[in-house]
Amino acid sequence: MSSQQIPFGELEAVFFDAGNTLVHWDHAFVETCAAELGFVLDAARLARAEAAARPRLDRLLAAGRSTEAPDTMTAYLECMLDAGLAPEVGSQRRSHFVSQLAAALRSPGGSDRLWSRVPADIPESLARLRAAGLALVVVSNSDGSIERKLRDAGLRDLLDDVVDSALVGAEKPDPAIFRHALARSGRVPHRTLHVGDLHAIDVVGAQRAGLHAVLLDPHGDWLEPPCAKFADVGTVARVILAARGE
Numbered sequence: 001m002s003s004q005q006i007p008f009g010e011l012e013a014v015f016f017d018a019g020n021t022l023v024h025w026d027h028a029f030v031e032t033c034a035a036e037l038g039f040v041l042d043a044a045r046l047a048r049a050e051a052a053a054r055p056r057l058d059r060l061l062a063a064g065r066s067t068e069a070p071d072t073m074t075a076y077l078e079c080m081l082d083a084g085l086a087p088e089v090g091s092q093r094r095s096h097f098v099s100q101l102a103a104a105l106r107s108p109g110g111s112d113r114l115w116s117r118v119p120a121d122i123p124e125s126l127a128r129l130r131a132a133g134l135a136l137v138v139v140s141n142s143d144g145s146i147e148r149k150l151r152d153a154g155l156r157d158l159l160d161d162v163v164d165s166a167l168v169g170a171e172k173p174d175p176a177i178f179r180h181a182l183a184r185s186g187r188v189p190h191r192t193l194h195v196g197d198l199h200a201i202d203v204v205g206a207q208r209a210g211l212h213a214v215l216l217d218p219h220g221d222w223l224e225p226p227c228a229k230f231a232d233v234g235t236v237a238r239v240i241l242a243a244r245g246e
């Protein structure tokens with residue numbers, strides 16, 4: 001679907017993925033974790049490889065892997081290596097890097113720090129969308145912790161509702177989690193847009209439930225599949241507000 005087919009001016013609700021949509025990887029923290037394991041990596045290089053890894057990870061998710069599976073972080077790091085980090089890690093130490101860093105990032109404290117970076121324009125973008133009358137709901141594949149993470153990040157009070165897959169018993173791309181969020185917010189799918197960073201999870205799941213959907217693609221990494229793509233949440237917000245004449 002092209003972005004021209006999405007009725008941005010007629011939307012009544014915007015649903016957001018959480019991870020790498022509202023709360024992003026703190027790459028400086030990952031750099032620190034890697035350094036403690038003996039790997040000298042630059043946070044900017046990490047950030048670029050992490051974004052470039054998403055289409056690769058998406059292919060695994062499209063084949064049925066859960067974002068919440070214990071080894072999905074391992075797969076994510078493998079995809080980052082394949083997307084450009086491999087020379088800096090070295091083939092001999094690759095398995096050590098992946099297993100040890102995944103363990104550090106998946107620990108309770110590590111996970112909290114990992115998903116803690118909020119791009120500067122997100123609070124204002126959410127506030128402006130809400131002031132324009134749109135309902136804002138997070139629909140996240142998580143472990144029951146995403147509402148606390150959003151509160152810690154200072155975003156919870158800017159949102160009308162937070163739906164966590166672990167609490168609902170369904171995770172994206174199952175349309176049931178989107179239908180649950182629609183029912184709780186009293187919204188209809190054809191007036192709702194979902195924004196997320198993984199095609200097989202966010203776009204496919206939302207479209208299965210009849211919602212409109214856009215994919216975040218900050219660096220033009222996604223060649224396929226075709227769908228409406230935007231650089232970031234701020235850009236999506238500006239398009240919605242402009243279509244409403246605000």
Ligand SMILES: [Mg+2]
Binds near residue numbers: 018019020021196197
């Ligand atoms: Mg995400």
